[in-house]
Amino acid sequence: MEEIPNLSGEAEMTSVHKSVQPEDRINLAQLEKQLHFKPGEFIELGLTSQDRKLIYNGSLDRPSWTGGKDEILVFLFDHVLLFVKPVKADRYHPIPLGSLQVSNIDETESNTSGLSGLKAAITRAKVHRSSASSSSGTGPTDSTPAPSKNGFPITFTSIGQKGYSVTLWTSTIFGQKRWLDTIRAQCDAINELNQLFGIVPLLETSENKIQCAVLVDNDQRIAYGTSSGFYIADLRQPDQAGVQVDTLWDVAQIEVLEHSNIMLVLSESDLLVFPLEELISPDPSTAQSRKKRIASLISFFKSGVCKDRTLICAVKTSAISSTVKIFEPITPQTLSQHKPALRKLLQSEGNMVKMYKVQFCY
Structure with missing residues (x-):
């Protein structure tokens, strides 16, 4: 040249x-x-x-x-x-x-x-x-x-x-x-x-691994499960670390049912339910006292709508068979369908879901 x-x-x-x-x-x-x-x-x-x-x-x-x-x-x-x-x-x-x-x-x-x-x-x-x-x-x-x-x-x-x-x-x-x-x-x-999107690091350590996450509160907060805890972080304040809601191990799955006002968490094969209004409150850790375990030995779960009713299917698997348990969130509409005595019992116990009597095994 x-x-x-x-x-x-x-x-x-x-x-x-x-x-x-x-x-x-x-x-x-x-x-x-x-x-x-x-x-x-x-x-x-x-x-x-x-x-x-x-x-x-x-x-x-x-x-x-x-x-x-x-x-x-x-x-x-x-x-x-x-x-x-x-x-x-x-x-x-x-x-x-x-x-x-x-x-x-x-x-x-x-x-x-x-x-x-x-x-x-x-x-x-x-x-x-x-x-x-x-x-x-x-x-x-x-x-x-x-x-x-x-x-x-x-x-x-x-x-x-x-x-x-x-x-x-x-x-x-x-x-x-x-x-x-x-x-x-x-x-x-x-x-x-x-750059097409902004990046907000949630955790800066490789020891506590994030395994699942879901957006809540009109995408203003994010709930994420790790190998040693369940956290809620406010995306409007990216400089602040997430608040630990509960010390749960091996959180594998999280799902939010906003219409039912609950959040489902799968931790160590236990299916837990949290009240959503307390998770998005200024102090999300208060939701720990109101969590309910609705099933154990669960491999995975999925929610959906069938005939205008929200249902939760939880799968329990073993070496020779699999069992599907079906739950329905308890809302004011579902409470009104029960008899007064049963409605009062459900409200007093603070239940957020109820289980159907029918189970599918295969």
């Missing part, structure tokens, strides 16, 4: 935070024209687009097999990271910023700037919180790393089917930090534009 005027000859790094000027567009048009790709791997970069922005550009070094250094020109646009060399080098294709990861050798795997996806977003939230803790004076301080014989490294990783990783070097730690901060800022900007 021929040398590109005003772009390939610069050894100092330049930061550009505005749209490309007309004279620069001429150089970018020459750059786009002189780029070479492998057969069948052409990528339309759109460098001459009117809304194209050059965020940062400069030169980095790469050790060669002869013991010297090869100069690599790096251009950070608003959509891709481009590596350029004044000779044919079609090994390193441009990296879309959504699939770019940058790091240096001293960083841990928790640096996920530029990664897209659920895991990266949650990890970035943890990194930001730990960074805030360190800046407040409570965390450890990092000493300035000593340069290697090649300088200060930056590893660029393209994540995908044709991904690759390349390590380039800067001569100063200031240059290394400038490159990392600028690329990560643009990667975060791209991820913000492409």
Whole structure:
């Protein structure tokens, strides 16, 4: 590839935070024209687009097999990271910023700037919180790393089917930090534009595993079961941790019946029922005293509507047979159908469901 005027000859790094000027567009048009790709791997970069922005550009070094250094020109646009060399080098294709990861050798795997996806977003939230803790004076301080014989490294990783990783070097730690901060800022900007939904971590420990969850109270709260507890969290206050309603082990299933004003929880094969109005109260833990166990040795359950009546089917399985128990939530309408004596008994005992006499075995 021929040398590109005003772009390939610069050894100092330049930061550009505005749209490309007309004279620069001429150089970018020459750059786009002189780029070479492998057969069948052409990528339309759109460098001459009117809304194209050059965020940062400069030169980095790469050790060669002869013991010297090869100069690599790096251009950070608003959509891709481009590596350029004044000779044919079609090994390193441009990296879309959504699939770019940058790091240096001293960083841990928790640096996920530029990664897209659920895991990266949650990890970035943890990194930001730990960074805030360190800046407040409570965390450890990092000493300035000593340069290697090649300088200060930056590893660029393209994540995908044709991904690759390349390590380039800067001569100063200031240059290394400038490159990392600028690329990560643009990667975060791209991820913000492409983000379809917000992520709110409910638990930040792998020991207490979330096994099921359901939205309640017009999707303003979430009830979730873990391996060691049953919790309610207010989604309007994402900074506050969820409130533990009850210490239940191995919560496998949760279902809400809003019309019946109850919540069903399957914990350690016990089917429990909670009053919904207390779960969405300011103190959800008060619902613990009013929970009822309606069945044991239950594998799973499912609710539905049959002939305008809400029913709950709980399945009890064994090695030789399966039994389906059917329950119906007790509402003011169902109470009115019973005789006065039975209605008074159901109300006094605080029952929230009743069981049908018929059971299905197979």
